[in-house]
Amino acid sequence: MASPNVLTPQAEDFPKWYQDVVAKAEMADNGPVRGTMVIRPYGYAIWERMVAEVDQRIKKTGAQNAYFPLFIPQSYLAREAEHIEGFSPELAVVTIAGGEELAEPIVVRPTSETVIGEYMAKWVQSHRDLPLLLNQWANVVRWELRPRLFLRSSEFLWQEGHTAHASAEDASSYALRIHTEVYNDFLTSILAVPTLLGIKPPSERFAGATNTMTCEGMMRDGKALQMATSHELGQNFAKAFDIVFQNDAGESAHCFTTSWGASTRMVGGLIMAHGDDNGLVVPPRLAPIQVVILPVREGDEAVDAACAQLAATLEANEVRVTLDKGRGSFGRRTTDWEIKGVPLRLEVGPRDLAEGLVTMVRRDTNEKISVALDAVAGAISHALGAMQADMLAAATARRDDRITTVSTVAEAIEASQNGFARLSWSLVTPEIEKQLKGEALTVRCLQRADGSIPLSDTEDGLTCIIAKSY
């Protein structure tokens, strides 16, 4: 256990705890311009792991990576009325470049539906060109009034997928496939964050979408965080950008498009879904460092040799392992790795070594197990697997404890002070949504009674999740 005063306890001040973890785990710093973020090597290593896992899943669905420009003509955004209306307040616009006032202002992309739409129109001629499945990893800029590291920064990193299809059904099923096979699978099986899948109410839809799906996660303070999102755009952008194809009967038709994204916000979600008073807890399958080998004292030849041997063995078993430098007190080094959330520590000291043992400690439970030197590889592999499963189970239990099914709006407001309220969607009128807003609450998503994703907000028998959110 970390000594007191390393981090602000969660129960005392959750936002302060979050900042402490971001700083002390060396995840990120504020940038010099308000809302900007410097991602430090450890934070970036975690992001890179997310990128690798998500990218691999995206490619499995058939999408290909490409890259589109940062700068977008302002007129492009204006072509889709809802889109420009939704994004205008958040845009950073370049009006001077090369020392001259520009004839047409250039927008720094807040998202790339518009530029990509322009090129889709160029590239799509026939139904044989469809579906067109594109993805890009990029930075985007949305000027934020209230920034928070990872959760809401004015510039952030993400992946944005953009696809064009011949039919509404094809677009819809692809967006759903991304939602479940890419996002939800990544979130649950790698990030160990259980999700509630649903659609956004019309008031919360992406600007220009006909349907927005969301993966809502619950943080340890009971607030909701949208971890990823997937949109059906209907023919809105196809009409604005003339994305037209000839079908097999030789007739012209507008495509149906989708877009979907997941961002560095997931790093914030990781911190807040799993972190505890001792710091970050990174699930093993995500962790850039899965095991740290920690010599109890420096300069002990037997210990150093055993550490080197263990590192080699684990590397050969494809475990992502780091050898602690052994400088400074044992307690200090232990605490530092604990704050970084490394799943397993292997403590190697002369006492254990004399008996042919090392001590393995799990970050999530602090459970200490003595392991024989020649059994380390197997024990590590087993512990990594167990910890991954236990973290998802624990997060799921915490979440379910905090979801209350209620039957009135007043009860929903009460129940959502410390968690999620589940209420019949039929009780939520636009006036009620306003009332909720006054209580700092929003409808996070709509679900069918069985928790599955509805096709539309007008289906009968839907429930909604009401919560505070980040």
Place this chain on the structure above:
RNA sequence: CGGGAAGUGGCGCAGCUUGGUAGCGCACCUGGUUUGGGACCAGGGGGCCGCGGGUUCGAAUCCCGCCUUCCCGACCA
């Protein structure tokens, strides 16, 4: 963008009321003793006090403007 709080070595803070040129803890460097849950002793280094203006013989301290951060709201991945 509105309402609150705050910016002083890397981090956390004191000093400001009653102007006189900066201090503490942690971190850092050197040496030694240590090392099984944030070690100890000794000796060191580092700050034009967020930025810009003003008042004054003199400003961390008083006045004005701006920037940044945090909390609460409206907007959002």
